[in-house]
Amino acid sequence: MTETTSAATGISQAANQTPISGADIAGAAKGAASAVADVAPAAANLTTSATGVAPAAPELTSALIVDGTLWVLVAFSVVTWSLILIKGIQHLRVAHHNRIYGKKFWGAQDFQAAAALEGYKGPAARVADIGFTTLIEADGTTTHDLEHTGDRQELLDRRLRQQMQKERGALEGGLAILATVGSISPFVGLFGTVWGIMGALTSISKSGSASLEVVAGPIGEALVATAVGIAVAVPAVIGYNFFIRRNKVVLAFLDDFAIDFVHLALKTSFLIKRPVTAPRTSGTGVKKPVLKTGHDELQAEGAQI
Numbered sequence: 001m002t003e004t005t006s007a008a009t010g011i012s013q014a015a016n017q018t019p020i021s022g023a024d025i026a027g028a029a030k031g032a033a034s035a036v037a038d039v040a041p042a043a044a045n046l047t048t049s050a051t052g053v054a055p056a057a058p059e060l061t062s063a064l065i066v067d068g069t070l071w072v073l074v075a076f077s078v079v080t081w082s083l084i085l086i087k088g089i090q091h092l093r094v095a096h097h098n099r100i101y102g103k104k105f106w107g108a109q110d111f112q113a114a115a116a117l118e119g120y121k122g123p124a125a126r127v128a129d130i131g132f133t134t135l136i137e138a139d140g141t142t143t144h145d146l147e148h149t150g151d152r153q154e155l156l157d158r159r160l161r162q163q164m165q166k167e168r169g170a171l172e173g174g175l176a177i178l179a180t181v182g183s184i185s186p187f188v189g190l191f192g193t194v195w196g197i198m199g200a201l202t203s204i205s206k207s208g209s210a211s212l213e214v215v216a217g218p219i220g221e222a223l224v225a226t227a228v229g230i231a232v233a234v235p236a237v238i239g240y241n242f243f244i245r246r247n248k249v250v251l252a253f254l255d256d257f258a259i260d261f262v263h264l265a266l267k268t269s270f271l272i273k274r275p276v277t278a279p280r281t282s283g284t285g286v287k288k289p290v291l292k293t294g295h296d297e298l299q300a301e302g303a304q305i
Contacts, residue, residue: 062199097122189229196222
């Protein structure tokens with residue numbers, strides 16, 4: 001650039017001198033052309049360097065986004081299979097406990113004997129326990145508050161319904177995550193595919209070749225994200241539908257059990273014998289409450305007299 005300025009200055013000075021000779025003008029023009037020829041290669045090298053660096057940034061960004069999408073889908077898959085395993089074990093235990101307690105409950109001699117059943121787990125056992133507890137509280141309570149408003153049947157119905165809602169919440173835990181993963185995983189995979197295809201097309205355009213060998217590799221790698229998204233979504237949707245169906249079966253069983261419980265309590269006028277404070281030990285070493293009848297209370301009072 002300095003040589004160009006000097007040449008221009010020389011031409012200006014030559015133009016101010018009189019007379020101007022053709023040889024001087026030719027020499028100045030030759031010097032300016034030489035300076036321009038020296039500057040052109042440097043500008044060409046600068047342009048080539050910028051062209052080589054520019055595609056690197058989009059390619060790097062595209063690779064990071066596609067890899068991040070795949071890692072997100074892998075995390076979704078781990079969460080999905082963990083929830084499927086946990087919910088599967090939960091439903092196996094629920095079915096086992098309900099079956100065991102149902103046999104013991106309906107195999108009891110009467111409603112009072114069923115109240116003495118203890119040590120059982122599961123939704124059915126908890127529903128029955130809250131029912132028996134409610135009847136005992138209604139028989140001995142002397143308070144008149146909002147919690148004990150209504151007759152015994154209304155109080156029993158309310159407590160059973162509340163316990164069934166708790167069981168429903170426990171059974172439905174985690175299903176919202178399965179539904180979310182099943183819904184958004186294909187779109188997350190599609191996002192990674194679209195971004196990967198954009199980066200692949202940019203690279204292909206820079207290479208100047210559109211042959212099948214050049215196009216198939218980058219496009220195929222980008223399509224992997226969509227395949228992974230679908231592979232993650234399918235188990236999540238299947239697991240969600242399966243556990244929704246299992247929840248309906250369990251809740252229908254609990255609903256029938258609660259209705260039968262109310263009918264059995266109705267036959268006893270919603271009265272139940274309260275267990276004495278001192279437990280007795282069975283042959284297996286397990287302490288069970290002794291049910292105290294009205295006749296036993298009369299005998300105890302006569303003995304005290």
